[in-house]
Amino acid sequence: MNWTLPRLRPGEPFPPAEGALPAEAPYPGLLAAGGRVDAPTLRAAYAGGIFPWFGEDEPPLWWSPDPRMVLLPGELRVRRSLRQSARRLSADPRFELRVDGDFAAVMRACAQPRAGVAGTWIGPSILQAYAELHAQGLAHSFELWRDGELVAGLYLVALGAAAFGESMFTRVDDGSKLLLMALCGFALSRGLRFIDCQQQTGHLASLGARPWPRGRFLRELAQARELDGVRSWQYDWTQFRQHCAAWL
Template sequence: MQLPWLDPGDPLPDAASAWGDSDPVPGLLAAGGGLDVASLLQAYSNCIFPWFSEGQPILWWSPDPRMVLDVSRFRLHRSLRKTLARFRSTQRCEIRIDHGFEAVISACSQAPRMGQTGTWILPEMVRAYTALHRAGHAHTVETWIDGELAGGLYCVSIGHAVFGESMFARRADASKIALAALVCFCRRHGITMIDCQQNTAHLASLGAREMPRERLVSHVAHARLKTSPAWRFDLVYWNELLSARPSSTT
C-alpha cells in the first residue's frame, strides 16, 4: 500500500484513510508536507499529529483506536491526592502556565517516547511548536518547586479541544502534578477530554482509555469551535480534584 507524499502546503488526507491493522504501520497517514502553524492546526483539527525520528521525513499519524483521557474519570490515587494536598498548601510549590515554554519542550525532548532510544522532539519540532505557542495554540503546564522547574507538560489547544503531547519530571511526581493541574484546568472550563494519542500503561493507570477515532473526530469537530479559555492557573482550580470524594485506589 503506497503512502501519500505531501509537498509543503498540501492538505492532509482524511484521518479515516490512515493505515489500519492489516497494513505495514497501523496509524500512519502520510509523509512530507510542512510543520508551519497552518499545517499543524489543520492536522490537530482533524485528529492528526506529526511524529518522526531523525533522518525520517515528516510522518503524520492518526491511530485507531485513540487513547483519550475523559477528565471526569481521571484516577486520583490516594498517594497522588496526598502529594497534591501538600503541594497546594506549600508556598514554595506552584503551578505556572506558559511561563517557560521553550524550557519545557527542551526538557521533554530529553525523554524517549514509547520506550525508544533517542528523541522524537527534534529541533524542527521544537521550532514548530514554539511558533504554535506564539500563535496561542500550544501551552505548557509547569510544576515549580523552590523556584525551580521540576516537571511539566506541553499540549496543543484549539478552542475546547486539547491534545497532550509530552511530559517530563526532574523530581518525583512532578509530571503527574502537572497533568493533575491540566485536568483541574479542563474541568474548570468545561473541557471534557484530553487526547493522549498513544496507549501506555502509565496513562491507563491514570484513567485514560481507548476510543474509536471516529468518535474523537466528532468530538474535536465540535470542541474546536468553542472559545478557548484564558490559559492561567488559580489555586482554587485544585478544588476540582481535591474537593471530590477520595478514591479507594492506592
C-alpha cells in the same frame, strides 16, 4: 498486501484521517509522510485529528490511530499516593504551579533523552513549530517550579474545547502526574471536553484514559472545535485546590 503511503509536498493538504494505515499494516495509524512542519501545518493536522511523530533521521510522519486514547477530565484516576503528593506539594511554599511560565523550557526538557529510549522526536523543527503555536495562543504548558527552578512540565495544543496532550517530564516524584491532575481540573473549570492522549498505553489506561474508535474521536473533535476556546490560561495552587477538591 501492498500499502501505499501518501507523500506530501510542502503546503499540500492532508488526506482524510480515515485513510490511515489499518491495524493489520506494518505501521497502523500512519497517514502520510513529508510536508512542512510549521504552525499552520500543525494547526491543520490537529483540526483533522492528525498529529506528527517521527525520529530525528526520518521525514515528517503524520498519524491518526484507530482507536484513539482519550481522557475525559472528570474520569482521571487519582491513586492514594498521587493524592498524598498533591497535598504535600501544593502546601509546600517552595513549589509553584504555573501555566505558560516558560513554554520553550518545558519543550526543551521534554526533548531530553530518557532511560531506555533512543533519541527524541522533539527536534529543532518541532520546537520551532510549537513555539509558533504558543505565540498564537494555541499551545500551552503546565509547569511545576521549586525555588525558581522548573522541575516538571507538560505541554499541549488546544483548539476550541479540545485539548491535545503532547509530552511531559518530571524531576520530582509524581510531578508530571500532578500536572495532569491540574490540567484536568483546569479543563473541568474551563469547559475543555477531552484530552487527546493519542496512543494506547497501559500507563494512560491506569490514569483513566480510554480508547475511542477513530470515527467517534473525529465527530467529538468536530463538535469541540466549534465551541469557544479558553480565554484565560492563568492557574495557581488556589484554583488547583478548588477545582481538584474531589481528588484531594
